Amino acid sequence: xxxxxxxxxxxxxxxxxxxxxxxxxxxxxxxxxxxxxxAWLSVAIALIVLAWLLLDVLIxxxxxxxxxxxxxxxxxxxxxxxxxxxxxxxxxxxAVVAVVAFxxxxxxxxxxxxxxxxxxxxxxxxxxxxxxxxxxxIIYGLLxxxxxxxxxxxxxxxxxxxxxxxxxxxxxxxxxxxxxxESLRAIPNSIRLAGFALxxxxxxxxxxxxxxxxxxxxxxxxxxxxxxxxxxxxxxxAIGALTFIPFIPDGLQSPFTVLPIQVYNWVSRPQExxxxxxxxxxxxxxxxxxxMNAIAIYLRNRLQKxxx
Amino acid sequence: MTPGVSPGSETLxxxxxxxxxxxxxxxxxxxxxxxxxxxxxxxGIVATLIFETFEFxxxxxxxxxxxxxxxxxxxSSKQFGIFVLISATLLTSTIAILVALPxxxxxxIALSEYAKPNVRKVIKPILEVLAGIPxxxxxxxxxxxxxxxxxxxxxxxxxxxxxxxxxVLGIAILPLVASLSEDAIYSVPRSLRDGAYALGATKRxxxxxxxxxxxLSGIVAxxxxxxxxxxxxxxxxxLAAGQNPTxxxxxxxxxxxxxxxxxxxxxGDTPVGSIAYKTLFAVGMSLFLITLVLNLIxxxxxxxxxxxxx
Numbered sequence: 001x002x003x004x005x006x007x008x009x010x011x012x013x014x015x016x017x018x019x020x021x022x023x024x025x026x027x028x029x030x031x032x033x034x035x036x037x038x039a040w041l042s043v044a045i046a047l048i049v050l051a052w053l054l055l056d057v058l059i060x061x062x063x064x065x066x067x068x069x070x071x072x073x074x075x076x077x078x079x080x081x082x083x084x085x086x087x088x089x090x091x092x093x094x095a096v097v098a099v100v101a102f103x104x105x106x107x108x109x110x111x112x113x114x115x116x117x118x119x120x121x122x123x124x125x126x127x128x129x130x131x132x133x134x135x136x137x138i139i140y141g142l143l144x145x146x147x148x149x150x151x152x153x154x155x156x157x158x159x160x161x162x163x164x165x166x167x168x169x170x171x172x173x174x175x176x177x178x179x180x181x182e183s184l185r186a187i188p189n190s191i192r193l194a195g196f197a198l199x200x201x202x203x204x205x206x207x208x209x210x211x212x213x214x215x216x217x218x219x220x221x222x223x224x225x226x227x228x229x230x231x232x233x234x235x236x237x238a239i240g241a242l243t244f245i246p247f248i249p250d251g252l253q254s255p256f257t258v259l260p261i262q263v264y265n266w267v268s269r270p271q272e273x274x275x276x277x278x279x280x281x282x283x284x285x286x287x288x289x290x291x292m293n294a295i296a297i298y299l300r301n302r303l304q305k306x307x308x
Numbered sequence: 309m310t311p312g313v314s315p316g317s318e319t320l321x322x323x324x325x326x327x328x329x330x331x332x333x334x335x336x337x338x339x340x341x342x343x344x345x346x347x348x349x350x351x352g353i354v355a356t357l358i359f360e361t362f363e364f365x366x367x368x369x370x371x372x373x374x375x376x377x378x379x380x381x382x383x384s385s386k387q388f389g390i391f392v393l394i395s396a397t398l399l400t401s402t403i404a405i406l407v408a409l410p411x412x413x414x415x416x417i418a419l420s421e422y423a424k425p426n427v428r429k430v431i432k433p434i435l436e437v438l439a440g441i442p443x444x445x446x447x448x449x450x451x452x453x454x455x456x457x458x459x460x461x462x463x464x465x466x467x468x469x470x471x472x473x474x475x476v477l478g479i480a481i482l483p484l485v486a487s488l489s490e491d492a493i494y495s496v497p498r499s500l501r502d503g504a505y506a507l508g509a510t511k512r513x514x515x516x517x518x519x520x521x522x523x524l525s526g527i528v529a530x531x532x533x534x535x536x537x538x539x540x541x542x543x544x545x546x547l548a549a550g551q552n553p554t555x556x557x558x559x560x561x562x563x564x565x566x567x568x569x570x571x572x573x574x575x576g577d578t579p580v581g582s583i584a585y586k587t588l589f590a591v592g593m594s595l596f597l598i599t600l601v602l603n604l605i606x607x608x609x610x611x612x613x614x615x616x617x618x
Binding site: 028029031032035036038039040041042043045046047049050052053056057060103104105106107108110111112115116121122124125128129130131132134135136137138139140141142143145146147150170173174177199200201202203204227228230231232233234237238239240243260263264267268275278279282285286289293 | 335340345350352360414418422441446451539570574575588602
């Protein structure tokens with residue numbers, strides 16, 4: 001048989017390959033069937049674990065999920081405890097994250113995709129973004145602790161909504177930048193050239209032609225990034241977000257707690273009653289995530305309908 | 309400005325080009341500043357880690373840090389043996405990768421080689437759901453469901469243990485392995501498979517001896533990324549593996565990973581400048597260096613072993 005000598009085949013694979021010509025076909029097909037079943041079994045295991053996890057949370061959490069649970073403040077008695085402070089804290093923090101991360105992420109992506117040539121600065125930024133995506137999230141918490149809690153304490157007010165929001169914003173910035181660049185790249189160049197032909201500057205073309213078309217894609221990426229931030233627990237624990245907050249935040253410098261931290265607090269207690277309300281908290285968290293993903297899918301479908 | 313309506317010299321046919329150019333310069337400056345934020349973030353992370361770690365090593369000798377066999381920084385007799393925490397992290401990550409590697413790779417093969425397009429279209433998003441579940445939920449699952457379940461079969465399994473933490477961690481990183489490997493396998497060109505079929509190979513033989521070697525760089529990169537994710541993962545190991553720093557690799561007893569220690573210290577009151585505050589950054593630095601090395605290896609593997617097809 002002819003072998004492409006420029007290709008590096010693993011040692012021995014072709015030898016054993018050739019020997020197999022002489023094996024009986026039915027035996028080889030039986031091995032094929034086993035291999036195929038193993039492959040499908042792996043998919044099944046992943047799906048079964050997912051179903052098991054969801055059912056488990058639903059069975060544990062549904063009985064204690066009611067309106068009082070949503071509108072009560074945390075309490076030392078599990079039957080009176082609720083998630084109101086955590087829910088409001090999550091909304092406050094996510095508002096800060098969105099307001100900070102969206103314009104900076106989109107701005108950075110526009111710069112990299114539309115304005116920068118292939119110079120040292122843009123290459124440096126590229127390397128940074130791919131490196132940042134690999135940094136464990138708790139390390140961002142340490143950055144938030146050193147920078148926002150202590151160094152900029154006069155501005156942020158210490159362990160506050162603003163500190164939490166800024167920390168999570170830095171965490172999801174690479175995701176937003178990458179998603180925005182991809183949707184900018186998907187806009188055909190003919191649109192830009194048409195704008196240039198009319199004498200528009202690059203910025204005028206980007207602002208009035210490229211961005212409107214790219215917006216559904218940008219928003220989809222942003223929502224997925226925000227839903228990642230909603231579930232993040234470790235960086236907020238590292239900046240010292242409090243676990244027992246019997247009030248809702250009243251400003252950017254207010255102390256806060258969020259849903260995942262409240263859940264962590266309840267799971268780590270020994271009493272089973274707290275485990276049940278932890279499951280209820282998880283159901284709320286998953287509902288919020290599901291809603292955000294549904295919006296993202298809706299936007300993605302809208303995007304696909306545009307004919308360019 | 310509404311084109312064609314504005315009075316004076318500035319009309320649709322005579323726009324103020326000077327002003328447009330200045331606007332564009334301002335925009336370039338602002339968006340460039342946005343791009344700088346990523347550099348500042350990296351700089352901020354590295355600077356805080358180096359600064360506080362330096363402070364830490366003013367008080368603790370680096371030899372003790374690397375050779376001590378006990379980790380008791382919060383007790384009165386303080387010892388700082390980082391390998392106690394690293395061994396626990398290695399243990400949970402190893403169990404996780406033993407779960408995620410075969411399952412993720414086989415699932416990727418099933419999706420890209422065996423699944424019909426509409427089946428693939430349904431299962432891929434479901435795996436993405438698995439990837440999007442917050443780690444705190446996996447932590448709840450590991451501690452309150454998987455551990456009691458495993459205690460039926462595994463004698464001597466304690467309430468907190470590295471085994472269920474590692475298993476659930478493996479499930480959590482499985483979608484990452486599956487989806488990145490699937491991309492790599494899917495992009496192997498049809499002609500290579502057809503060549504193998506023409507030689508009389510069966511589908512399994514084609515996959516194992518032609519497709520997988522051709523996709524190797526992508527697969528290896530996905531595995532290294534998954535290991536790096538497993539080492540940095542926090543909530544699953546904090547909840548399920550416990551808070552008991554022990555040196556060794558027994559998966560049945562409580563143990564404490566690097567990230568779990570960082571959570572433990574953060575939950576207490578850590579005034580700036582205290583030794584507890586500084587250990588936080590020393591452990592963070594160790595974690596950062598380990599994941600950085602893994603990420604660099606992953607980049608290198610992709611660049612060095614990428615196969616280019618027409």
